[in-house]
Amino acid sequence: MTALFIIIMMIIIGAAIGGVTNSLAIKMLFRPFEAKYIGKWKLPLTPGLIPKRRDELARQLGKTVVDHLLTPEGIKKKLRQSEFNQQVTIWAQSEVNRVLDQNLSTKVMLAKIGIYLNEQQLKSKIADLTEKQYEKFMDSKRPLLLREVISEEWLNKTDEGKKWLTDYVQQQLTSYVTSDTARSKIGQVVDDYLDGKGFFVNMISSFLGNEGLADRIQPILVQYLQSRDAREWINEILSNELDDILDLPVEKIEAQFDSVLNGAVLGKVVSESVPVEKWLNKSVTEWIEPFKAQLLSHIVPTIVTKLSETLVDRIDLLMKKFRLEEIVEKEVESFPIERVEQLVLNISSKEFKLITYLGALLGGLIGLVQGIIVLLVS
Incomplete structure (x- = not known):
């Protein structure tokens, strides 16, 4: 025991x-x-x-x-992993749908990501940007001739426009000269010209009368204006004028219009022409609706794939940075x-x-x- x-x-x-x-x-x-x-x-x-x-x-x-x-x-x-990318894509698509379902205005959506805009600020930005772009463009073009600035396509269009303008001027001159107003004016000019030219000229004038001279001169002018020579004459005048304009330096042309067209004026015109208020109050859903299907089926998956590829390429560097x-x-x-x-x-x-x-x-x-x-x- x-x-x-x-x-x-x-x-x-x-x-x-x-x-x-x-x-x-x-x-x-x-x-x-x-x-x-x-x-x-x-x-x-x-x-x-x-x-x-x-x-x-x-x-x-x-x-x-x-x-x-x-x-x-x-x-x-x-x-x-394809499964991981698919899961991220589905999540991204659901987030896009969630945002669109909120039907927020563009102004509110921008505010949510820290961008606060009002109509006047945006118009001011547009005006400043337009003015800067105008000045940047003109700085490189001012020393050049207008002919050097205009493209070949537009030069060809000026030639076509010149032909149209020649026909138009010829038609308008003919129409004016055939009018009663032109007939009266011709009579007045003849009367002023013959006045004080001597006894013989005054006798002829008294015999025919101013209206008789006008009746004889008017058809001659109409016939000439309708002729090929008149058309070539008008075309030559327009060609010379156009060549003179095309051979002017851009800065000289700009100086002629500086009072009505410059960077500040252009910026103001553009900013006032843009419907800023309408754009800001328009919902994001309305902006995206025309291509919503493409956004969800193609753009979102593409962005996810590109981001994944970028992360794969940069992950070593990112890990070091973290x-x-x-x-x-x-x-x-x-x-x-x-x-x-x-x-x-x-x-x-x-x-x-x-x-x-x-x-x-x-x-x-x-x-x-x-x-x-x-x-x-x-």
């Missing part, structure tokens, strides 16, 4: 020592959180293992994340050690209990062996 009691006590004591020792070892992984002192003497094994090696743990964890978890190769592999290792290290360093302990215990509580029970079991077996040895020796 005494031998059995000794063995049982040895087993109990050994199990208690093994269980308590393992449990204490697990606790000492985290606790104490800070070093403990007796006077100036620091107690050994304080702080716990993880708090003591916290900085090194942070560095190693950051290195592990970068080298083995979030690697450029792994991210590239994920980005290249310095993910430093981010993880700083986050771990700033993470409360109590939270770390709780996190580990929540994940591994069953395993820690098994370790404690295993310690008790081993301690009990050691106690059993010790009890048997004691009995044999005694």
Whole structure:
């Protein structure tokens, strides 16, 4: 009976020592959180293992994340997966639909992304941009002749326009000369010309009368204006005038119209002509509706694919720029050690209990062996 009691006590004591020792070892992984002192003497094994090696743990964890978890190769592999791209595309399409369903005006939509515009500001911007573009264009064209600025196509069109204008001028002159107004004017001019030209001329004038002379002159003028010679004469005058204009420097032509046409005036005209208020109040849905189907079926998937390809090409550089290792290290360093302990215990509580029970079991077996040895020796 005494031998059995000794063995049982040895087993109990050994199990208690093994269980308590393992449990204490697990606790000492985290606790104490800070070093403990007796006077100036620091107690050994304080702080716990993880708090003591916290900085090194942070560095190693950051290195592990970068080298083995979030690697450029792994991210590239994920980005290249067709399923992933399909999921992103579906999400992007749903977001586009969500935005369009809100039926927000262009002005409100711009405000949502931090761009605040009103009608006057936008008109001012358009006017300034137009003026700058005008000045930029004219700076390079002012030294040139007008002929050098106009394209070959437009030069050909001026020739066609010249032919049309010749016919038009000929028709208008003929129409005017055949009118009663022209007949009266011809008579007046003849009368003014013959007045005071001498007795003989006055006698002829009195004999025929001004109206008689006008009746004879008018058909002659009409006949001439309808002739080929008149047409060539008109065409020659217009050609000479056109050549003179085309051979003028652009800056000289600009100077002639500076009071009515310059960058500021053009900018104001353009800004007032653009329906800014209508555009800003028009909903984004109205703008996109004509090509909404193409946007969702083609443009959005294309953008997603291009972004994925760009990320794949630049992911190595982006990972270096992000310095993910430093981010993880700083986050771990700033993470409360109590939270770390709780996190580990929540994940591994069953395993820690098994370790404690295993310690008790081993301690009990050691106690059993010790009890048997004691009995044999005694």
